[in-house]
Amino acid sequence: MIDFGGWDMPVQYASLLEEHHAVRQRVGLFDVSHMGEIEVRGPEALRLVNYVTTNDASRLQPGQAQYSGLLYEHGGFVDDILVHKVADHDYFLCVNASNQDKDYQHIVTHNKFDATVENAGARYAQLAVQGPRALDTLQKLTPVPLAPIRYYHFVDNAVSGATARIARTGYTGEDGFEIYFPPADAPRIWDEILEAGAEFGIKPCGLGARNTLRLEAAMALYDHEIHASITPWEAGLGWIVKMDKGDFVGRRALALQKDRGVTRKLTGFEMTGRGIGRDSYEVCIDNVGAGWVTSGGPSPTLNKNIGFCYLPNTQAESGRPIQVMVRGQAVDAVTVPTPFYKRTK
Amino acid sequence: MDPENLRYTKEHEWVRVEGDVGIIGITSHAQSELGDIVYVDLPKPGTVIQQGKTIGSVESVKAVSDIYTPVSGEVVEVNGLLTESPETLNKDPYGTGWLVKIKLSDPGEPAKLLTAAEYQAFVGTETS
Numbered sequence: 001m002i003d004f005g006g007w008d009m010p011v012q013y014a015s016l017l018e019e020h021h022a023v024r025q026r027v028g029l030f031d032v033s034h035m036g037e038i039e040v041r042g043p044e045a046l047r048l049v050n051y052v053t054t055n056d057a058s059r060l061q062p063g064q065a066q067y068s069g070l071l072y073e074h075g076g077f078v079d080d081i082l083v084h085k086v087a088d089h090d091y092f093l094c095v096n097a098s099n100q101d102k103d104y105q106h107i108v109t110h111n112k113f114d115a116t117v118e119n120a121g122a123r124y125a126q127l128a129v130q131g132p133r134a135l136d137t138l139q140k141l142t143p144v145p146l147a148p149i150r151y152y153h154f155v156d157n158a159v160s161g162a163t164a165r166i167a168r169t170g171y172t173g174e175d176g177f178e179i180y181f182p183p184a185d186a187p188r189i190w191d192e193i194l195e196a197g198a199e200f201g202i203k204p205c206g207l208g209a210r211n212t213l214r215l216e217a218a219m220a221l222y223d224h225e226i227h228a229s230i231t232p233w234e235a236g237l238g239w240i241v242k243m244d245k246g247d248f249v250g251r252r253a254l255a256l257q258k259d260r261g262v263t264r265k266l267t268g269f270e271m272t273g274r275g276i277g278r279d280s281y282e283v284c285i286d287n288v289g290a291g292w293v294t295s296g297g298p299s300p301t302l303n304k305n306i307g308f309c310y311l312p313n314t315q316a317e318s319g320r321p322i323q324v325m326v327r328g329q330a331v332d333a334v335t336v337p338t339p340f341y342k343r344t345k
Numbered sequence: 346m347d348p349e350n351l352r353y354t355k356e357h358e359w360v361r362v363e364g365d366v367g368i369i370g371i372t373s374h375a376q377s378e379l380g381d382i383v384y385v386d387l388p389k390p391g392t393v394i395q396q397g398k399t400i401g402s403v404e405s406v407k408a409v410s411d412i413y414t415p416v417s418g419e420v421v422e423v424n425g426l427l428t429e430s431p432e433t434l435n436k437d438p439y440g441t442g443w444l445v446k447i448k449l450s451d452p453g454e455p456a457k458l459l460t461a462a463e464y465q466a467f468v469g470t471e472t473s
Contacts (some may be wrong), residue, residue, distance in 0.1 A: 015380065297407070298406050
């Protein structure tokens with residue numbers, strides 16, 4: 001068990017590798033109840049959500065979700081979040097555990113609208129059922145047909161008889177669902193999902209597999225790829241920024257940075273020498289310091305050592321030889337396109 | 346269970362004495378905490394090492410951990426199997442997963458290390 005944002009969470013239940021492969025090949029179950037939830041409601045809920053996030057929430061239909069960013073005025077990330085549109089005037093944000101209180105304060109500070117903001121994390125447990133057999137597993141426990149729910153859409157229904165929000169989202173690069181429901185039902189629903197998935201070889205999965213899976217799928221992790229000093233342009237997340245939607249917090253700084261030019265860029269790499277580039281290791285080009293590793297480790301699916309690093313924008317094209325300083329030694333690596341892993345549909 | 350005939354450190358290494366040679370490795374508790382091991386870095390034969398100093402590292406999918414030698418002396422043999430099959434450390438930490446053999450410069454050192462019972466008590470307090 002490790003302390004993760006104040007939550008006691010297992011890094012692995014049995015074997016990280018087995019858990020990782022279970023999600024890629026069959027199905028895995030993650031307890032992600034540490035994730036925070038913030039509810040924004042009221043006549044101007046959309047205006048508030050659109051003012052504090054980078055993506056355009058006005059494009060959402062009820063029952064649809066989008067990946068988005070919360071930024072400071074200077075353009076750095078407060079957090080990366082999922083915005084769910086429950087109904088007109090009713091938005092449900094899923095945020096990172098350790099950022100929940102900061103996010104809530106940030107949104108409240110910018111709430112000059114006719115909307116209420118509630119820090120609702122304590123009212124929700126969250127489980128993620130991920131992998132090619134996730135649908136078959138979860139379908140046994142809910143009356144709502146899951147197949148018609150499209151990626152990044154959700155329904156409010158029931159799981160194991162408990163009221164639940166069922167979203168076709170995830171952090172693994174596989175098909176799957178994230179479900180939100182009252183915490184009192186969590187132990188029972190956890191057990192019932194494991195039972196329902198037994199015939200498919202389901203495994204309970206810890207934070208370790210969650211990290212290797214998201215890394216292969218090239219999904220950002222807060223405090224690693226993104227943080228208060230990183231902008232969406234630098235992190236390769238320009239696609240969640242809609243500059244034409246109207247004013248939002250951080251927009252001016254982003255416009256300025258775009259004008260002046262972005263100087264560093266998040267870049268995938270794989271090790272060609274023997275060694276693993278890990279978080280915060282220095283990256284060199286021609287043996288001169290050029291950047292740093294944001295996340296790195298073995299990829300169980302690809303059998304390579306992969307990672308992300310920041311490099312000068314002019315030197316970030318794929319195929320460039322780089323060196324990662326692994327405990328005092330320069331180990332060869334090469335920049336590569338991401339995602340490292342993409343599932344075949 | 347941790348074998349009775351070995352001596353242990355609080356850094357989770359073990360040593361088994363055979364004549365004037367100490368065979369060292371990491372404990373079952375250590376490999377279990379590290380998880381799936383993917384690299385093992387060890388000193389070259391001939392390296393002279395001192396008790397308590399770092400002599401290499403064990404790297405798992407999730408983390409890197411230093412190896413501290415429980416005894417002083419000269420490295421006389423390195424377990425080459427671990428280069429090709431680092432997962433041996435997970436499967437057999439007290440047997441085929443040994444790390445290095447050291448010609449002891451102070452044969453009195455091992456007796457001052459933890460016994461199996463003392464090590465188990467230590468691990469018990471560390472994890473509770």
